[in-house]
Amino acid sequence: MKNVEIYIKSTCSFCVKAKNLLKQNNIKFKEIFVENSTANLSKMIKRSKKTTVPQIFINKVHIGGYEDLIIFLKKNI
Template identity: 50%
Template sequence: MDIEIYTKKFCPFCQKAKALLSRKGLSFKEIFIENDIVHAEMIDRCGQHTVPQIFFNTEHIGGWDDLCKLDVQNELDKYLKMK
């Protein structure tokens, strides 16, 4: 599975999302929002302005709250196995 996560430096929610993915043993591509071009790309992909924004393959999962909710409800592992 290809996982991409848009992040900004010093974002605590980005750190939490990356830590959760790492605890699950998942590798991911981190896309730093360093400029307006990358930020616009993220908005075009998901319609959201905040970080993190997480994609599994090309499917938009959402941000930290969405990822955490999947995990707390034991849906994240099921979702990962289906993909």
């Protein structure tokens, strides 16, 4: 998989789970922290239409959150 981006907060347990799931599947990803960056938060909301984290994009396509990632990986790996 190419170009995986995950919008996260450092205190988010679902963010940690999503990152661990990506790591377990040997998928490299870019972390984008939103807690101290209003610019990153605004971009995440604009792209995903969601205010919760994590928000995951694969090849610029919005996958969703942690549970959505589980479903996506089951179908695509």
